[in-house]
Structure formats: structure tokens, C-alpha cells
Amino acid sequence: MSEKQGFMIIITAEDHKIIDLTMGDLLKTIRSSGAVTKGPILGKNIKLENGVVVHTRKLKVLEPTAETTTALSDMTIPKDVRCKIIKA
Numbered sequence: 103m104s105e106k107q108g109f110m111i112i113i114t115a116e117d118h119k120i121i122d123l124t125m126g127d128l129l130k131t132i133r134s135s136g137a138v139t140k141g142p143i144l145g146k147n148i149k150l151e152n153g154v155v156v157h158t159r160k161l162k163v164l165e166p167t168a169e170t171t172t173a174l175s176d177m178t179i180p181k182d183v184r185c186k187i188i189k190a
Contacts, residue, residue, distance in 0.1 A: 107166070107189070108162065108163055108164045108165065108166065108189075108190035109162075109163050109166065109187055109188060109189055109190050110160055110161065110162050110163070110187070110188050110189075110190050111128060111160070111161045111163065111185065111186070111187050112145070112158065112159075112160050112185070112186045112187075112188070113125065113128070113158070113159050113160075113161075113179075113183050113184065113185050113186075114145075114156050114157065114158045114159075114183070114184045115156070115157055115180075115182050115183040115184065116154055116155065116156055116157070116182065117157075117182060118157045120180055120182055120183060121157050121159055121183060122159075124179060124180060124183045125142050125159045125161065127177070128161060128174075128177070129142070129161065131173045131174065131177055132161070132163055132166075132170055132173070132174070134173070135166075135167050135169040135170040135172075135173045136167045136169060136170070137163050137164075137165055137166045137167055137170040138163075138164045138165040139161060139162060139163055139164065140161075140162040140164055141159075141160055141161040141162050142159045142160065142161050143159070143160040143161070143162070144158075144159060145157075145158025145159060145160055146158060162190055163190070164190070174187075
């Protein structure tokens with residue numbers, strides 16, 4: 103991602119505790135790089151046919167810096183958390 107081009111991070115997981123911890127780590131990492139964020143935004147919880155609930159959190163990164171991309175690529179996301187990055 104180029105500098106100053108905003109993006110959104112969407113994470114999903116079945117465990118609400120791990121998704122909240124992961125979002126906290128993402129926020130700390132992104133804000134320490136000097137980027138401006140909006141969120142986290144709670145997404146709808148989706149109940150699957152097998153009774154499992156999938157939790158969603160979104161985070162808008164409005165003004166990323168060059169360090170933001172580097173910091174995010176160095177992060178380790180837990181295997182139970184799915185992460186998607188899209189242009190804002």
C-alpha cells in the first residue's frame with residue numbers, strides 16, 4: 103500500500119476474546135507507526151448453520167505511514183483469526 107492511501111482491516115474469528123486481543127495488538131502497532139485510525143468498528147455476529155458464531159471487527163486506517171506497512175507485515179496474527187485488508 104502506498105503512503106497516504108487509506109485502507110480497512112477486517113478480522114473475523116469464532117472466539118470473541120482472541121479477536122479483541124488481536125484488534126488491540128493491531129491498534130497498538132498501527133498507532134505506534136504514526137498512522138491515524140478510526141475504529142474499531144464492531145461487525146455483525148454471524149451464526150453459522152452448525153451453531154458456531156463468527157465475530158467481526160473492522161478498523162479503518164485513514165492516514166498510514168511508510169512504517170505502518172512494515173509494522174503490519176512484521177505482525178503475527180493468531181491462526182484462529184482471519185484477516186483481510188481492503189482499500190478504503
